Amino acid sequence: MFENLTDRLSQTLRHVTGKAKLTEDNIKDTLREVRMALLEADVALPVVKDFVAKIKDRAVGTEVSKSLTPGQAFVKIVQAELVELMGAANEDLDLNAAPPAVILMAGLQGAGKTTTAGKLARFLKERKKKSVLLVSADVYRPAAIKQLETLANDLDVTFFPSDTSQKPVAIAEAAIREAKLKFIDVVIVDTAGRLHIDADMMDEIKQVHAAIKPVETLFVVDAMTGQDAANTAKAFNDALPLTGVVLTKVDGDARGGAALSVRAITGKPIKFLGMGEKSEALDPFHPDRVASRILGMGDVLSLIEQAEQNMDREKAEKLAKKIKKGKGFDLEDFRDQLQQMKNMGGLGSLMDKLPMLGGVNLSQMGNAQNAAEKQFKQMEAIINSMTPAERRDPEVISGSRKRRIAMGSGTQVQDVGRLIKQHKQMQKMMKKVTAKGGMAKMMRGMGSMFPGGMPKM
Numbered sequence: 001m002f003e004n005l006t007d008r009l010s011q012t013l014r015h016v017t018g019k020a021k022l023t024e025d026n027i028k029d030t031l032r033e034v035r036m037a038l039l040e041a042d043v044a045l046p047v048v049k050d051f052v053a054k055i056k057d058r059a060v061g062t063e064v065s066k067s068l069t070p071g072q073a074f075v076k077i078v079q080a081e082l083v084e085l086m087g088a089a090n091e092d093l094d095l096n097a098a099p100p101a102v103i104l105m106a107g108l109q110g111a112g113k114t115t116t117a118g119k120l121a122r123f124l125k126e127r128k129k130k131s132v133l134l135v136s137a138d139v140y141r142p143a144a145i146k147q148l149e150t151l152a153n154d155l156d157v158t159f160f161p162s163d164t165s166q167k168p169v170a171i172a173e174a175a176i177r178e179a180k181l182k183f184i185d186v187v188i189v190d191t192a193g194r195l196h197i198d199a200d201m202m203d204e205i206k207q208v209h210a211a212i213k214p215v216e217t218l219f220v221v222d223a224m225t226g227q228d229a230a231n232t233a234k235a236f237n238d239a240l241p242l243t244g245v246v247l248t249k250v251d252g253d254a255r256g257g258a259a260l261s262v263r264a265i266t267g268k269p270i271k272f273l274g275m276g277e278k279s280e281a282l283d284p285f286h287p288d289r290v291a292s293r294i295l296g297m298g299d300v301l302s303l304i305e306q307a308e309q310n311m312d313r314e315k316a317e318k319l320a321k322k323i324k325k326g327k328g329f330d331l332e333d334f335r336d337q338l339q340q341m342k343n344m345g346g347l348g349s350l351m352d353k354l355p356m357l358g359g360v361n362l363s364q365m366g367n368a369q370n371a372a373e374k375q376f377k378q379m380e381a382i383i384n385s386m387t388p389a390e391r392r393d394p395e396v397i398s399g400s401r402k403r404r405i406a407m408g409s410g411t412q413v414q415d416v417g418r419l420i421k422q423h424k425q426m427q428k429m430m431k432k433v434t435a436k437g438g439m440a441k442m443m444r445g446m447g448s449m450f451p452g453g454m455p456k457m
Contacts, residue, residue: 009037009078009295024060027074031056034078042226042257047085047264054081079291085260086287091244091269093124097215100133100179100187104212106205106236107220109193112248114144116220116274117190118151119282120246123272125157130185135160135175137168137208138192148190155279158184168192168204169211176212189214197232202239209240216243218271223247223258230261237266247285248274259290329427331391335383337426338376378411382419385409394420 031052038048058077095101103120107113117134124130134152138144142164152159160175172189179187191208194201209217219242221229233245245262250273262270270285383391385408390397397405402416409416 009034024056027056027059030074038257038260041260044227044230044257044261044265047261050264051081051085051260054084075295079295082260082291082294083287085264086290087263087269087285088287090284090286091271092284093128093216093271094243095128095130095186095215099183099185100176101185101216102176102212102214103186103188103216103218104205104209104214105188105190105218105220106240106242107193108196108222108232111193111220111222112274113193113220114138114147114151114190115277116218116246116248116272116282117148117188118155119274119279120218120272121152121157121188122155122279123282124186125155131158131183133158133160133175133179133182133184133187134190135171135187136162136190137171138190139164139166139168139171140192144190144192151279158182168208172208172212197235206239217241218244218246219268220246220248221258221262223250223273226257227261229258230265233262233266233268237268242266242268244269244271246270246272246274246282251275251281259285329423331383331386331394331423332388334423334426335380335391338380378409378415379419379422381409382406382411382416394423 034055035048035052038051039045043051055077058081059074093103105113105117105120114136121132121134124132134148134157136145136148139162145162145164149159149161158179160171160178162171162175168191175189176187178184189208189212191205192201217240219233219236219240221233223229225232229247233242236242245266245268247258247262247270250259259270259273262268273283273285275281275283382405385405386397390401390405397416397420399413402413405416406413
């Protein structure tokens with residue numbers, strides 16, 4: 001997300017460097033470029049006008065401190081206004097109600113409401129330690145009811161059955177009664193979507209809302225629809241008292257217009273971002289972190305949280321002890337590291353959150369990421385084609401063994417040789433990780449493993 005906007009803004013903001021003072025004249029062109037970058041990102045025009053005016057008011061005449069270049073001062077102003085535009089801080093779900101707290105999901109058909117209801121159930125169960133009941137009030141699509149039941153079973157949360165002969169209000173009320181009997185903390189009610197906003201749809205969801213009085217009414221919208229997402233959210237907000245927005249499919253949106261328009265147009269906070277198809281792919285929305293990512297500064301806090309949720313601590317500690325004892329880092333350990341990175345969403349997800357301090361062109365880097373992801377899969381296939389003895393001691397892999405491994409993994413002999421060489425590099429890096437300054441050295445050293453290298457840290 002934001003690749004196009006980040007590329008444009010990072011190029012634009014370099015134009016104000018080398019100035020002793022930020023004046024209206026020397027930032028005029030930069031502000032025009034910022035305006036164009038936002039419009040190209042499909043940010044709503046009134047939002048762009050207001051945003052640029054605020055930056056101009058704050059930037060013109062700003063004396064630059066000795067420790068900052070004017071460019072940095074300007075970037076700081078842009079970052080602060082981006083944070084303000086998107087909502088200043090993360091707004092958590094308000095579940096302070098007598099159990100069960102009810103969450104109502106609203107939105108158009110195809111926006112990803114049902115999938116998001118499942119993701120939210122997992123988020124509440126794993127991160128908030130809440131018991132959850134899922135229910136579908138979509139009586140027009142039997143497949144939606146079945147989909148939610150499947151998700152509930154996969155996530156091991158309670159599912160309340162419903163069918164197309166029932167009324168949506170009756171379904172929701174019965175589900176809440178069931179949750180009270182079972183002392184369940186949260187009920188998530190999935191509602192019917194339509195292909196467009198219509199009066200019947202709005203009347204129905206208003207009736208459900210009035211009957212169940214949810215503590216949270218979340219509008220689920222496809223980020224790839226750009227400023228239309230914000231306009232649709234406003235139409236729903238005029239009919240329903242929304243408490244927040246969930247942007248879905250943001251991993252497929254290179255522009256980011258919806259994230260920058262929704263809060264300004266609706267006055268409602270973005271509470272979550274849907275980052276993919278998997279049930280764990282739902283991230284709380286932090287405006288300050290997103291602003292940093294837009295300006296190419298990375299999002300290290302989210303990276304740490306991602307690592308904590310996905311990394312196998314027991315394996316990591318075991319590996320660290322093994323290396324400290326001088327037992328080395330074999331190819332089975334190497335494969336484990338590749339799998340852990342995959343669990344964290346792959347190289348693309350990690351690179352998206354790393355600070356881009358070297359002025360890296362994101363579109364070029366995207367190609368490098370794709371090539372690196374492909375290389376990761378190839379590495380794993382090669383290691384899987386080895387015997388346990390070969391994985392533990394790569395020194396035994398002779399020419400004939402390389403040919404056998406290449407045939408088994410669908411690769412070339414030189415690919416096997418390259419992997420063994422890369423493993424040796426990784427062995428050296430892992431030793432440095434246990435020494436002081438290890439992580440920085442490891443990140444620098446990893447550049448040689450991937451096509452095009454990695455950005456300077």
